[in-house]
Amino acid sequence: MSRDVSEQSSALPSSPTIFIEGQSFTPSELAGCEECDAVYRKVTLAAGERAYCNCCGAELYRRSKSLSTLLALVLTALIVFAIANSFPIVKVELQGNSSQTTLIGAAMAMFHIDRAFVGVLILITTFIVPLLDLLLLTYVLASVSIFKTRPSYLLVALRALFLFREWGMIEVFLIGVLVTLVKLIAMVVVIPGIALWAFALLSVLLVYIASFKINDLWDEIDRRVP
Structure with a gap:
Protein backbone atom coordinates (compact mmCIF):
# COMPACT_ATOMS: atom_id res chain seq x y z
CA MET A 1 0.00 0.00 0.00
CA SER A 2 1.12 3.61 -0.51
CA ARG A 3 0.07 6.99 0.76
CA ASP A 4 0.75 10.52 -0.51
CA VAL A 5 1.98 13.03 2.03
CA SER A 6 0.26 16.36 1.55
CA GLU A 7 1.50 18.41 4.51
CA GLN A 8 4.41 20.13 2.76
CA SER A 9 6.48 22.72 4.63
CA SER A 10 8.45 25.76 3.59
CA ALA A 11 12.22 26.27 3.83
CA LEU A 12 13.63 25.05 7.13
CA PRO A 13 16.31 26.51 9.40
CA SER A 14 19.08 24.34 10.72
CA SER A 15 17.94 24.59 14.36
CA PRO A 16 17.17 21.31 16.16
CA THR A 17 13.71 22.78 16.88
CA ILE A 18 12.06 23.81 13.63
CA PHE A 19 9.26 26.41 13.57
CA ILE A 20 6.80 26.41 10.67
CA GLU A 21 3.79 28.72 10.63
CA GLY A 22 3.82 29.04 14.40
CA GLN A 23 4.27 25.31 15.04
CA SER A 24 7.45 23.65 16.26
CA PHE A 25 8.81 20.35 14.96
CA THR A 26 11.80 18.15 15.67
CA PRO A 27 13.82 16.83 12.69
CA SER A 28 12.44 13.32 13.30
CA GLU A 29 8.91 14.60 12.65
CA LEU A 30 9.82 15.77 9.14
CA ALA A 31 10.79 13.91 5.98
CA GLY A 32 12.87 15.32 3.14
CA CYS A 33 12.70 14.08 -0.45
CA GLU A 34 16.10 12.87 -1.64
CA GLU A 35 15.21 13.68 -5.26
CA CYS A 36 13.72 17.21 -5.19
CA ASP A 37 14.45 18.37 -1.59
CA ALA A 38 10.79 18.98 -0.76
CA VAL A 39 10.10 18.69 2.97
CA TYR A 40 7.00 17.16 4.56
CA ARG A 41 5.57 16.55 7.99
CA LYS A 42 5.51 12.81 8.59
CA VAL A 43 2.19 11.01 8.93
CA THR A 44 1.60 7.71 10.69
CA LEU A 45 1.70 4.75 8.30
CA ALA A 46 0.35 1.25 8.73
CA ALA A 47 2.75 -1.69 8.48
CA GLY A 48 3.86 -2.13 4.88
CA GLU A 49 2.71 1.32 3.71
CA ARG A 50 4.97 3.83 1.97
CA ALA A 51 4.83 7.62 1.68
CA TYR A 52 5.63 9.30 -1.62
CA CYS A 53 6.57 12.86 -2.58
CA ASN A 54 3.72 14.86 -4.13
CA CYS A 55 6.19 16.85 -6.23
CA CYS A 56 8.25 14.15 -7.96
CA GLY A 57 6.73 10.84 -6.86
CA ALA A 58 9.89 9.56 -5.14
CA GLU A 59 9.57 7.38 -2.05
CA LEU A 60 9.97 9.39 1.16
CA TYR A 61 9.81 6.72 3.83
CA ARG A 62 8.07 3.46 4.65
CA ARG A 63 6.77 1.49 7.61
CA SER A 64 8.67 -1.78 7.74
CA LYS A 65 6.51 -4.87 8.12
CA SER A 66 8.73 -6.62 10.62
Whole structure:
Protein backbone atom coordinates (compact mmCIF):
# COMPACT_ATOMS: atom_id res chain seq x y z
CA MET A 1 0.00 0.00 0.00
CA SER A 2 1.12 3.61 -0.51
CA ARG A 3 0.07 6.99 0.76
CA ASP A 4 0.75 10.52 -0.51
CA VAL A 5 1.98 13.03 2.03
CA SER A 6 0.26 16.36 1.55
CA GLU A 7 1.50 18.41 4.51
CA GLN A 8 4.41 20.13 2.76
CA SER A 9 6.48 22.72 4.63
CA SER A 10 8.45 25.76 3.59
CA ALA A 11 12.22 26.27 3.83
CA LEU A 12 13.63 25.05 7.13
CA PRO A 13 16.31 26.51 9.40
CA SER A 14 19.08 24.34 10.72
CA SER A 15 17.94 24.59 14.36
CA PRO A 16 17.17 21.31 16.16
CA THR A 17 13.71 22.78 16.88
CA ILE A 18 12.06 23.81 13.63
CA PHE A 19 9.26 26.41 13.57
CA ILE A 20 6.80 26.41 10.67
CA GLU A 21 3.79 28.72 10.63
CA GLY A 22 3.82 29.04 14.40
CA GLN A 23 4.27 25.31 15.04
CA SER A 24 7.45 23.65 16.26
CA PHE A 25 8.81 20.35 14.96
CA THR A 26 11.80 18.15 15.67
CA PRO A 27 13.82 16.83 12.69
CA SER A 28 12.44 13.32 13.30
CA GLU A 29 8.91 14.60 12.65
CA LEU A 30 9.82 15.77 9.14
CA ALA A 31 10.79 13.91 5.98
CA GLY A 32 12.87 15.32 3.14
CA CYS A 33 12.70 14.08 -0.45
CA GLU A 34 16.10 12.87 -1.64
CA GLU A 35 15.21 13.68 -5.26
CA CYS A 36 13.72 17.21 -5.19
CA ASP A 37 14.45 18.37 -1.59
CA ALA A 38 10.79 18.98 -0.76
CA VAL A 39 10.10 18.69 2.97
CA TYR A 40 7.00 17.16 4.56
CA ARG A 41 5.57 16.55 7.99
CA LYS A 42 5.51 12.81 8.59
CA VAL A 43 2.19 11.01 8.93
CA THR A 44 1.60 7.71 10.69
CA LEU A 45 1.70 4.75 8.30
CA ALA A 46 0.35 1.25 8.73
CA ALA A 47 2.75 -1.69 8.48
CA GLY A 48 3.86 -2.13 4.88
CA GLU A 49 2.71 1.32 3.71
CA ARG A 50 4.97 3.83 1.97
CA ALA A 51 4.83 7.62 1.68
CA TYR A 52 5.63 9.30 -1.62
CA CYS A 53 6.57 12.86 -2.58
CA ASN A 54 3.72 14.86 -4.13
CA CYS A 55 6.19 16.85 -6.23
CA CYS A 56 8.25 14.15 -7.96
CA GLY A 57 6.73 10.84 -6.86
CA ALA A 58 9.89 9.56 -5.14
CA GLU A 59 9.57 7.38 -2.05
CA LEU A 60 9.97 9.39 1.16
CA TYR A 61 9.81 6.72 3.83
CA ARG A 62 8.07 3.46 4.65
CA ARG A 63 6.77 1.49 7.61
CA SER A 64 8.67 -1.78 7.74
CA LYS A 65 6.51 -4.87 8.12
CA SER A 66 8.73 -6.62 10.62
CA LEU A 67 12.17 -6.09 12.07
CA SER A 68 12.15 -9.77 13.02
CA THR A 69 11.84 -10.68 9.33
CA LEU A 70 14.76 -8.39 8.50
CA LEU A 71 16.81 -9.96 11.30
CA ALA A 72 16.08 -13.44 9.92
CA LEU A 73 17.25 -12.31 6.47
CA VAL A 74 20.45 -10.83 7.91
CA LEU A 75 21.23 -14.03 9.85
CA THR A 76 20.59 -16.06 6.68
CA ALA A 77 22.93 -13.76 4.77
CA LEU A 78 25.63 -14.31 7.41
CA ILE A 79 25.35 -18.09 6.99
CA VAL A 80 25.49 -17.81 3.20
CA PHE A 81 28.43 -15.39 3.52
CA ALA A 82 30.34 -17.98 5.57
CA ILE A 83 29.64 -20.66 2.94
CA ALA A 84 30.66 -18.36 0.09
CA ASN A 85 34.03 -17.69 1.71
CA SER A 86 34.74 -21.26 2.82
CA PHE A 87 34.49 -23.06 -0.52
CA PRO A 88 36.09 -22.56 -3.96
CA ILE A 89 34.33 -20.16 -6.31
CA VAL A 90 35.21 -22.09 -9.45
CA LYS A 91 37.40 -24.97 -10.61
CA VAL A 92 39.32 -24.61 -13.89
CA GLU A 93 40.74 -27.63 -15.76
CA LEU A 94 43.18 -27.51 -18.68
CA GLN A 95 45.04 -30.51 -20.15
CA GLY A 96 44.67 -32.56 -17.00
CA ASN A 97 45.71 -29.75 -14.69
CA SER A 98 43.17 -28.13 -12.39
CA SER A 99 43.08 -25.02 -10.24
CA GLN A 100 40.56 -23.61 -7.80
CA THR A 101 40.44 -20.76 -5.33
CA THR A 102 38.29 -19.00 -2.76
CA LEU A 103 37.55 -15.28 -2.61
CA ILE A 104 40.30 -14.67 -0.07
CA GLY A 105 42.66 -16.84 -2.11
CA ALA A 106 41.96 -14.71 -5.18
CA ALA A 107 42.70 -11.55 -3.20
CA MET A 108 45.95 -13.02 -1.85
CA ALA A 109 46.96 -13.96 -5.40
CA MET A 110 46.93 -10.26 -6.28
CA PHE A 111 49.69 -9.66 -3.74
CA HIS A 112 51.84 -12.37 -5.34
CA ILE A 113 51.71 -10.68 -8.75
CA ASP A 114 52.44 -7.19 -7.39
CA ARG A 115 48.81 -6.05 -7.50
CA ALA A 116 48.53 -5.30 -3.79
CA PHE A 117 46.12 -2.40 -4.30
CA VAL A 118 43.68 -4.63 -6.21
CA GLY A 119 43.99 -7.30 -3.52
CA VAL A 120 43.25 -4.83 -0.73
CA LEU A 121 40.29 -3.44 -2.68
CA ILE A 122 38.84 -6.92 -3.16
CA LEU A 123 39.21 -7.73 0.54
CA ILE A 124 37.63 -4.46 1.66
CA THR A 125 34.67 -4.34 -0.75
CA THR A 126 33.76 -8.03 -0.89
CA PHE A 127 34.76 -9.38 2.52
CA ILE A 128 35.45 -6.86 5.29
CA VAL A 129 32.72 -4.29 4.57
CA PRO A 130 29.89 -6.79 3.85
CA LEU A 131 30.81 -8.77 6.99
CA LEU A 132 30.87 -5.66 9.20
CA ASP A 133 27.59 -4.50 7.64
CA LEU A 134 25.82 -7.77 8.45
CA LEU A 135 27.29 -8.01 11.96
CA LEU A 136 26.31 -4.44 12.80
CA LEU A 137 22.79 -4.95 11.46
CA THR A 138 22.51 -8.11 13.54
CA TYR A 139 23.52 -6.18 16.66
CA VAL A 140 21.02 -3.36 16.05
CA LEU A 141 18.10 -5.60 15.06
CA ALA A 142 18.69 -8.17 17.81
CA SER A 143 18.82 -5.41 20.45
CA VAL A 144 15.42 -4.10 19.36
CA SER A 145 13.60 -7.28 18.28
CA ILE A 146 14.85 -9.76 20.88
CA PHE A 147 16.13 -7.82 23.89
CA LYS A 148 13.70 -4.86 23.51
CA THR A 149 16.45 -2.36 24.30
CA ARG A 150 17.82 0.63 22.45
CA PRO A 151 21.27 -0.26 21.03
CA SER A 152 24.25 1.52 22.54
CA TYR A 153 25.88 4.06 20.21
CA LEU A 154 22.85 3.82 17.88
CA LEU A 155 23.74 6.99 15.97
CA VAL A 156 27.30 5.77 15.33
CA ALA A 157 26.02 2.36 14.26
CA LEU A 158 23.50 3.76 11.77
CA ARG A 159 26.05 6.18 10.32
CA ALA A 160 28.44 3.26 9.86
CA LEU A 161 25.70 1.34 8.04
CA PHE A 162 25.29 4.29 5.66
CA LEU A 163 29.02 4.14 4.92
CA PHE A 164 29.13 0.35 4.55
CA ARG A 165 26.37 0.39 1.94
CA GLU A 166 28.49 2.69 -0.21
CA TRP A 167 31.49 0.32 -0.12
CA GLY A 168 29.96 -3.14 -0.26
CA MET A 169 30.37 -4.47 -3.80
CA ILE A 170 29.72 -8.20 -3.75
CA GLU A 171 27.27 -7.82 -6.65
CA VAL A 172 29.93 -6.08 -8.77
CA PHE A 173 32.44 -8.81 -7.91
CA LEU A 174 29.96 -11.52 -8.92
CA ILE A 175 29.30 -9.86 -12.28
CA GLY A 176 33.06 -9.64 -12.89
CA VAL A 177 33.48 -13.34 -12.10
CA LEU A 178 30.66 -14.32 -14.46
CA VAL A 179 32.08 -12.22 -17.31
CA THR A 180 35.50 -13.82 -16.80
CA LEU A 181 34.02 -17.33 -16.78
CA VAL A 182 32.16 -16.70 -20.03
CA LYS A 183 35.45 -15.72 -21.67
CA LEU A 184 37.25 -18.79 -20.28
CA ILE A 185 34.66 -21.37 -21.32
CA ALA A 186 36.01 -21.49 -24.89
CA MET A 187 39.55 -22.28 -23.68
CA VAL A 188 39.25 -24.36 -20.50
CA VAL A 189 36.81 -26.54 -18.61
CA VAL A 190 35.00 -24.40 -16.04
CA ILE A 191 33.23 -26.07 -13.11
CA PRO A 192 31.23 -23.69 -10.88
CA GLY A 193 31.91 -24.19 -7.17
CA ILE A 194 29.57 -24.03 -4.20
CA ALA A 195 30.81 -20.54 -3.41
CA LEU A 196 29.67 -19.18 -6.79
CA TRP A 197 26.07 -20.22 -6.11
CA ALA A 198 26.40 -18.93 -2.55
CA PHE A 199 27.56 -15.53 -3.81
CA ALA A 200 24.61 -15.41 -6.21
CA LEU A 201 22.18 -16.08 -3.34
CA LEU A 202 24.04 -13.64 -1.10
CA SER A 203 23.73 -10.90 -3.73
CA VAL A 204 19.95 -11.36 -3.82
CA LEU A 205 19.74 -11.26 -0.01
CA LEU A 206 21.90 -8.13 0.21
CA VAL A 207 19.81 -6.31 -2.40
CA TYR A 208 16.64 -7.10 -0.44
CA ILE A 209 18.24 -6.09 2.87
CA ALA A 210 19.43 -2.82 1.32
CA SER A 211 15.83 -2.04 0.30
CA PHE A 212 15.24 -1.27 4.00
CA LYS A 213 16.38 2.34 4.26
CA ILE A 214 18.46 3.32 7.27
CA ASN A 215 16.15 6.28 8.00
CA ASP A 216 13.13 3.97 8.09
CA LEU A 217 15.02 1.60 10.38
CA TRP A 218 15.77 4.48 12.73
CA ASP A 219 12.10 5.53 12.79
CA GLU A 220 11.01 1.97 13.52
CA ILE A 221 13.48 1.75 16.41
CA ASP A 222 12.11 5.03 17.83
CA ARG A 223 8.57 3.64 17.68
CA ARG A 224 9.48 0.39 19.40
CA VAL A 225 12.09 1.55 21.93
CA PRO A 226 11.59 5.27 22.78
